[in-house]
Amino acid sequence: MTAVTAVTAVRSAPASVAVVGAGAIGGSWVALALAHGLRVTASDPAPGAEERLREAVRAHLAAIADDPDAALTRLDFEADPTDAAGDVDLVLEAGPERIDAKRELFAVLDAAAPADVLLASSSSGFGPSAFQDGCRHPERVVVTHPFNPPHLVPLVEVVGGRATSEQAVQAAMAAMRRLGRRPVRVRAELPGHVVNRLQAALWREAYDLVRRGAISVADLDAAVASGPGLRWALLGPIATQHLSGGPGGLDHVLEHLGPPMVDWWADLGDPELDADLVAALVGGVREELGGREAAVRAARDAALVELLATKERWGLDATARPDAGGER
Structure with missing residues (x-):
């Protein structure tokens, strides 16, 4: 379905937000928005959802x-x-990661929200093209994929679809900055966007190393967390590699x-995720x-x-540095 009338402007400085889906990601979005002074209307049809x-x-805040x-009063x-969704400046969807559910939900949100309100999905793997075609105004539909937990981790991937306008993408970038996030623009619709694909590449080799008996799970986690993970938390993998090359930088390293490294690539594993x-x-x-999962999670969040x-x-x-990186 194509747009009835293309929207030429989308609100980019929200004072109010609807968070649709009150699970782990939705609750984190709610806390983040409240902490930044926004009024939030949350929605979830599940019994007991409001209490949970x-x-x-409250715990996130x-x-x-x-x-x-004071934040909870908003x-x-x-x-x-x-x-x-009927009277807000921004809609953040955090519903189930099922394409049929997202298509149905975005049609509902598109019908309910004013035409200049951005509709943003938290999808961890679907691009907007997969569910925006059922909307009257698909040009205002984007993905703003957060990194868990969103109230603590700044990263948000912003992805436009085939029908998404450039103005909507820029509005999404601005809205994420309004929430204190670090948005990065993903310029292609790919399964898993960018960051989940990077994680998946590491997990694939990690799983295969365990399968081969090369290292235990605990030692593998220690190796990443006590080695490259420390550097990656401060700079990205390419900047880290550049600095490791001394005066010659990345040219010298490569x-x-x-x-x-090309030989290592050829030897990387391709494991089957079987029962063993x-x-x-x-x-x-x-x-x-x-x-100790609960205690470790709490310690991790405090350390973040x-x-x-x-x-x-x-x-x-x-x-x-909102202009850092290749968002333009």
Whole structure:
């Protein structure tokens, strides 16, 4: 379905937002928006969704808001997404990762929201072209894929579809900055966007190394977290590689390590995710964490807050440089 009338302007400085879907990602979006002073209307038809959401949001706000109680006064709840989307400046969808559900939901949101309101999906793998064609105004439909948990991790991938206007993409970039995020523009619709594809490439080799018996799950996690992961948390993989080359930079690295790296690529694994490998991975990580998942998650989130503050103090905070990177 094509647009009835193309929208020439999309709101880019939201004061209010609807978050549709009150699961883990939706609750994190809600807390983030509240912490940045926005009024939020959340929506989820599941029984007990409002109570679970408020409990989760209160916990998130404790880490990012000066006055969680005051922030929570700006949160409303509507079970019906039509009621949530009717009078806001931005709609963030965080529903199930099923294409049929997204197509149906975006048709509902498109009919309910004013025509100049951006409709943004949190989809971790679908591009907008997969579900925007059922909308009257597909040009205002984008993906704003956050990195979990969105209230702490700044990254958001912004993806336009075949019918998405350039103005809508730019409005999405601006709206994400309004929420204190670091948006990166993904210029092609790819399964998994960019960052999940990078993660998948690492996981594929990690899983294969475990399958081969080359390393245990615990030692593999330690190897990444105590080695390259430390550097990647401060700079990306290509900038890190450039700095490792000394005065010659990336030219020197690729000249001397490029040929052997090509040989490594040829030897990378292509594992089957069969029952034996799944059992080895699940058993390995359970042994590694030893039932401490909740405590480790809480410690990780607290450390993320401190890490982001450290990056900002040392001038390595990309969110402070909205024009950094290739968004143009």
